[in-house]
Amino acid sequence: QGNQGAPAAPSGSASGEPGAPAPAASYKPPTITVGTADDSKGPAIEPEGVVKGGTVTMIDRDDIGHLDPAQVYVNTMSNFGLLIGRTLTGYKRVGPGDYKLVGDLATDSGTSSEGGKTWTFTLKDGVKWEDGTPITSEDVKWSMERTFAAFVTQGPTYIQQWLTDVDYKKAYQGPYDGKRLDSIETPDDKTIVYKFKSPHADANYAFAMGGYGIVPKEKDTKEAYDKKPVSSGPYIIKSHVVDKSMDLERNPNWDPATDPIRGAYPDKWRLEFGQENLQITDRLMADAGADQTAFTFYATVPPERLQQVLGDASLAPRLMKSPSPYGNYYYFNLDRVKDVKIRQAINHAWPSKQIQQVYGGPAAAALPTTILNENTTVGYESYDLFGKETKPEGDVEKAKQLLAESSNPTPTIVYAYNQTPLQEQITVVIKNALEKAGIKVVAKPLDRKTYYDSIGKVKNDFDLYWGGWGADWPSGTTVLPVIFGPIADGAPNYSHLKDEAITKEMDEITALTDIDAQNKAWMALDKKIQETITPLVVAENRIANTLHGSKVGGAEIDPQSWVVSPNTIFVKQ
Amino acid sequence: MGGVIFKHQVGKVHAVDGIDLTVHAGETLGLVGESGCGKSTAGRLASRLLEPTAGSIKYAGREIGHAKRRELKPIRAEIQMIFQDPYSSLNPRHTVGTIVGGPMEINGINPPGGRDNRVRELLEIVGLNPEHFNRFPHEFSGGQRQRIGVARALSLNPKLIIADEPVSALDVSIQAQVVNLLQQLQRDMGIAFLFIAHDLAIVRHFSQRVAVMYLGKIVEVADRASLYERPRHPYTHALLSAVPEVLEDSEPRERIRLAGDVPSPINPPSGCRFRTRCWKAQDKCATEEPPLVRLEGNKEGHLTACHFPEQPTVHGQDVVLDPALQG
Amino acid sequence: MLPFITRRTLGAVVTLVIISAVTFFLFFAVPADPARLACGKVCPPELLEQARHNLGLDQPLFVQFVAWLAGIFVGRDYEGLGACPAPCLGYSFVNRAPVFETILDRLPLTISLTIGAAAVFLTFGVATGIIAALRQGRPLDKIASVSSLIGASVQIYFIGTLAMYFLVYQNQILWRPRYVEFSQDPIGWAQGLLLPWLVLAIIFTANYTRMTRSTMVEQLSEDYVRTARAKGMSGRSVVMRFAMRGTLTPIITIFGVDLGALIGGAIITEQTFGLQGLGQLSVRAVTYSDLPMLMATVLVAAAAIVVFNIIVDVLYAFIDPRVRLS
Amino acid sequence: MSTPFLSVRDLTVDFHTEDGVVHAVDGLSFDVEKGTTLGIVGESGSGKSVTNLTVLGLHNPETTKIGGEIRLDGEELIGASRSTMEKLRGNKVAMIFQDPLTSLSPYHTIGKQISEVYRKHTGASRAEARDRAIEMLTRVGIPQPKTRVDDYPHQFSGGMRQRAMIAMALVCDPDLLIADEPTTALDVTVQAQILDLLKELQDQTGASIILITHDLGVVANTAHDVLVMYAGRAVERGTVREVLHEPRHPYTWGLLASMPRLTASVDVPLRPVRGTPPSLINVPPGCPFHPRCDYMELAGPGLCRSERPELSPHRGHGDACYLTLAQKREIQK
């Protein structure tokens, strides 16, 4: 669920902007473990007081951009994908904050051999497409092959790379011209074997990504599939008016007994798109009429309503809270801000608390200190190198001292930001704080459409800019090697960090087959990078506060994807 | 100075169609006719506000019909105009001083004693208080405004003034003031006038010669005495008989009531244009256009365009063509 | 009349083509690359090329524009997405939905919003305008002019937000703005749009009140109105049958302009009330650099303005025989 | 003599404007007998139209103050109810205005405009009213009335419009017809037609006519009695013969002398009244004409400047001037 949506949303959207760990004391990071074959059997564990039937309404700003799983990368889309499609593996909710990686279509979460170079899955009995035909291993293979096709530009690329090469689209162009991929084998209708070029001990997590959902070979319509997908999940799309509404009804060929993940309690779903957060919040607060059975996947309470919502005890039962599982950073452009002392001075001077206030206070944003996110890192360990916990409002003296030691005691920093009302305000705060430390800030607003283009250019003229990245599964593997990976236009290494020792270390950690050791190593590397290079300022992470209607039960923000999961939702009668 | 001759034909709407008029130096030519017959068009052609579609306009022997703005410059000063509407002919945003002095400024005339003095002098000449130099037109009555217009026309010492219905918009008592003023100016300064009006009685007072126009054509032209006492064209007869007289004199005047209005100039009747309202009209009138010629028994310079002219008298007719009046 | 309409229609088509061309070519001057947006955040150059090709952005601009224009009249074929029959406005860059269908889907709301609001502000504005004109200088006139002034001075997002809060969420006096098809549920349709109508009406009524009042005052001093009174016509018929005719001309002029503008996108209104009409569609098209959608919304908006201009001119002829016969 | 058909006594009309109070009519009295024509002459702004609009009660009551009395056929019109006035207008009293183009509604057909008056006052059906409209158009001499009845005013020529106006005024056979400068906007030949038509229709219907004009020639041709107005007051009144042949007031003299005439000698210049009419906000005290009068000294200058001369007597030839008849005769010699 790494890609946090391309164009950042205007104000306070969930999918677009920051989020992170360590909020109020009550919050406990989730645990995610690997489940057994038994865990992989359906049906899903029912939430308390569940009622089946009824129609639930979901209101959000944006439509589900892609229905073809191959094009799905954004958290909101994978989340929706749970309703209409299945993957090999998936996350099963065992209890509050307790998740297991289990087999979804597969009977278990996969068997690896050769230290993770080969992965074998067996399909469950009784899994069917919406027309009743059984789902076969050929379908699963086909689904992976088609992600190599030219028209697929959006989905995840991990497995494709592992199966072929880093430049996977050159190695194979998809199954439509009759060529098949040898590295996936289907010895029989139920078995499927993936053969990677190198070991990937955590590959079974990758198969849980929505982007690796399945598509029926016989019903594949290439590009057009994005409009009319075939359901393997509990619901079928009955009608869809783009950007406006969608209606789901039950898929008669979905058998709850095969599905450990999806509860699918309501009979019908009504999805409404095109509403701004503020309006959605107001509607859910008012809780009138049909809105009582409404909830939202990701429309968090915007700062403008936060005080009101949090201050109203009557809303508390309908309020969900969850810190962002993403990493958010203000990247230094190491090509321009060459002096580590200046980078550290800025880290010290950083007005975290003030920015937090703009977001709406501690209830709306947490102040993390590490690159890896607490919620999505198994084996997380905290550290505080720049006194963020002791002096969250910034330590001007310390910053001045570091600057005095640096090559330029009065540096000028070009800060580029995404021009939304909220970011404008944050920029004011940053400018105000850094200038107190003697750092001149040139604020450069960037058009929101081109924000990532502009900061993604290797040869950009900015010194500091915000960027987000989220783990695709709970491991440093999907974070550090990405944000400090290859330097290219558009690549997420916005710091342009290029340090051979670090790169080497990352390769070594990736190759580790012991997951616990790997996690420990990532945490250590995290601290080391900040200590020696300081390529970024860890940004404030937002906490989602999301309301739902009074007749909606089982609503919970999934701590990994940071949106309300459809799996447990039910309608109270 | 020779004469001013103009002769022209105007485009699609034959507002003025092949008219021949001559104004001699120092004299007044009156031009009468009903509304829409092309009097103003003729006047504006003469002052070259309009360019004729065809034909020639000669001023002091020079052809000016198609002269450019630059070529016209020296002549502009000599031909001036007085307009009908005392309200719209003065720029409401200018003072009297600017209005009267403007033409001098445009033509770079610097009279001895300065322009302002000259303006005051002109105001005095037209019977206005020179102290009103700095006032605005809206502070004057219609008659006074018309005097300002006269002063403006005089400021360039013109040789010819085209006066387009200068008194039609004024009350009788004021009308007489303005006519008297014009008459006096002509006497004092020898200015020639083309005096356009629809009121035969006023024209008679101020014109040595009179032309009668109907639907873009001159139908009769003569010296004053001939026209008023021995009119030949039926239309002239009709016009004369239509003027309401204050005091009935001993001799009963003829009574001619024409039907309808002037036809549209866009599609004028063929042949003689007056034939549709004429009580003497015959087939010939529809096919053949009567030439403007001197009829038998008329004086030199008395020209009439009619196939069947009336007797040279103003008495004793009674013609009623109006259906409403035949009850 | 017919030649007039034909001439005006041809002129309108030219205007629309020019507006489309300006929109189209300016779009490429915006520093955003739709292919980049379509391609996602991690997008290597080959994929970018691919995305660009998929969106048809790899052709010369002029060719693209002509293809777009031709699509409207003869339809187009899209690689992978299939045929798009005329009038084809292309497929959205963002979600590959056929633009024409999307527009058709949004139009009913925008039209309902416009027509309902127009009905309210027209009747209300004209009525108060007439009353104010007849009660010139009296308290009623003063009240009408002061309230219309305040109405004209407030912003839609200002009273819209306040009204939503106090009348819908807090007290539930009015129904929450939403759109239901008229054919499905006429009452729900009216309930759902009532608040936007009223708010739009508050803002627009002012203009009509003032316009009606001043024209009516002028008309009442017209000679022919005096004639009507001299004929013994009753006060009511003098106003409604005589003075009103002349008052209509300026009213339908601004009415045409307002209707055109509203259909073209009551952007702020739709934004304020969370309604999904053309205005909201167009803002999204802008936000996501969705060229086909942007082109379509601009085209529809401009067409609305242009068409209403023509309608107004035709209406002039119905109101005023002098126009009809000249 | 019985009571006159219309009798106006001490009429005053004041307009309250931004610039001050306009005394448009100030103490005006006159009578109109049945079947006769009263010509009202005077310069522009002398209050002719205001007087007659007052008879019909067409002023805006907000800004107008009206005093005196107006009796029509014995009935008091000032202060009469709106419905009374509405019943009267177009029915018993009708009006023809100066500019037929602006006075006819451009939005309705001629036929409609005529027939609606008829329907309003007689309750006739649509078809009857239409027939009546055609009949009226025929009477005023509109050619092809059956087709022209559906024309709009702008399709008519100026003279035809004025005829339509007359048709509209006469459709209910009014007892009093007020014609406010009915021919000023028209050409001489057409003016003659219209004046003849008015006379003829009067002969047929026996209506009284008030003919407002500033053209003495028109009055001479059409009216029986004349009222000369100056600055909102009557300065002279009498029969046409009396006023035009033996004018008594210096202003009437001035008017007559400034009229150009076809028969007068060309060599005698016109003799206009000097000066301009006064502002009605600031009417000169005493005789309003005194600033323009050449004979003020004869009557005693103080008198003309301070005391306002009254028109006397109420009937017959009268004038408002301090000069004695003898003095006047003297001057005329």
Added chain:
Amino acid sequence: MTIPAPATTTTGEALAAKTPETVGRSPGQLMWLRFRRDRTGIVSAVVVIFFFLVALLAPVIAWLYGKDPYALYGQDTPGLLNDYGYPILPNGGISSEFWFGIEPGLGRDVFTQLVYGIRTSLSIAVTATVIATAIGIVMGIVAGYAGGKTDYFIGRLIDIVLSFPSVLFIIAFMPVVENLFVRPDEETPIWLRAVTLVIALTVFQWAGLARLLRGQVLSLREREFVEAAKVTGASPARIVFKELLPNLWTPILIQSTLLLPALVTAEAALSFLGVGMIEPIPDWGRMFRRGTEIYQNDITYLIFPGVALLIFVIAFNLLGDSVRDAFDPKLKR
């Protein structure tokens, strides 16, 4: 019979004798006189002038008041804002120190923000008004006076501009205008944003005025005083500038009085759509928009900018009405 002959009139004596009622007042002066009598007009003028003074003297006011619109008081001084970023004191944190309270979130002083915001918004609106008016004047007069092809093309251009869905266009293409001036990775100066806004607002506003003026010129061109100037040999330039332009100031003035408040609100509306001035430049429209978002928690922050905007727009509209009435007394009464 002879008519008495009054004195001849061609001497100035008679006219000079007439007492002048109005002494040398230009139409402008008359307008001013009428305007002065209009109490509403005067009051609104005072209000409008007050706003302009505030805008003009913003630095002085801030200096006297002792606050800086850019300083984040609420953030730098603890105890002013609560955890959510809202003022702790009631009424939006109004105190003797912060007269209008403090801004939620950033904690700036609302009073100086508003004063400077008015300064920003007014400068943009005034500049746009002036430019739009100037373009409108040139285009309108050229089209009206030149006629022919020029008129046709300008007319089409006006039609096209007026047919553009302007709001949509502005939000779509604001970046383009900015792009024309700076490369995407260059610093965008504040003035540039202002210039962009001015351009965006101007592009669609000149056409209305141009169309109006074109019509006016077309009718003025037919007025006889233009012909009079032509007859005396005036050049087209002189006719345009000396004869026509002075007569167009009335519509120009009225139009621009109405345009200015419209642009102020338009700028606010653009802010609402996210294309207004950007932080940290204080901006009236943006304050207002933010107010509409947070009013549930801090209504004070909506009230001050909102009421100020309301007062300004109402006052300016009233002023526009009064100016129109003063120029065109016909409407009144």
